[in-house]
Amino acid sequence: AQKVTQAQTEISVVEKEDVTLDCVYETRDTTYYLFWYKQPPSGELVFLIRRNSFDEQNEISGRYSWNFQKSTSSFNFTITASQVVDSAVYFCALSEAGIGDDKIIFGKGTRLHILP
C-alpha cells in the first residue's frame, strides 16, 4: 500500500534562511509519481511539482529545489533564502501508476512559518 510520511509537523525559520522539508514514501509499484503542493493561509492548494519515478534528476525552480532519491525513497523540498510569503502548509503526495488505481495520497503536511 502506498504511504507518504512527512515527519516534520511544524517548522519555524527566520527569513532568508534555507529550509528543507522532508518527504519519505512507500510504494511497491515501480512506476509512480511524486508531487508537492502548497496550501497558503488562504486555503487553496497550489501545485508545485510532479516527478515520475524514472526521472531522478533534481529540479530547481527559482528559490525552490527538489531532491529525489529512490535509494532512500525520499523526495525532499528545499526553499532557499526563505521569505515570509513562503509561510504555508506543504504537502507531499504519491500516486502509483498501476492500471486501475491512480489515487493520489497525501502526507499530513508540514506547516512552515517564516519569521520576519
Place this chain on the structure above:
Amino acid sequence: DSGVTQTPKHLITATGQRVTLRCSPRSGDLSVYWYQQSLDQGLQFLIQYYNGEERAKGNILERFSAQQFPDLHSELNLSSLELGDSALYFCASSVFGGTDTGELFFGEGSRLTVL
C-alpha cells in the same frame, strides 16, 4: 483561479442531516477527485471518478457517496452527518485518469460545519 468550481463554499447543518457538495471540473478534465481535510488529518483521499466511472476509492465512509455525471460534474453526498464530519472538502480535477497521473487542480473547497 484553478478553473475548478465547488459549491457551496460554506455549509452549516445539524447532526443526522444530509448534504450534497457539488464540483465542476476544469474544462476538458475527465478525472474528479474528492478529498477531506480535517484539522489534524491532512488531506484524506475519498474517491476518484474518471469519465463517469468510479476509478479509485479511499477511506470513504458508507454514509458518503459520490457520482460523476455525463457533463463531468460531480457530487459528493454526505448523510447521517456526525460532528466528526465537519471538515473542508476539496474537489480536484485532472485531465488524466489512466496510468499517467497528472497534476491535480483543486477547487477552493466546501467548508462543512456539523452542529
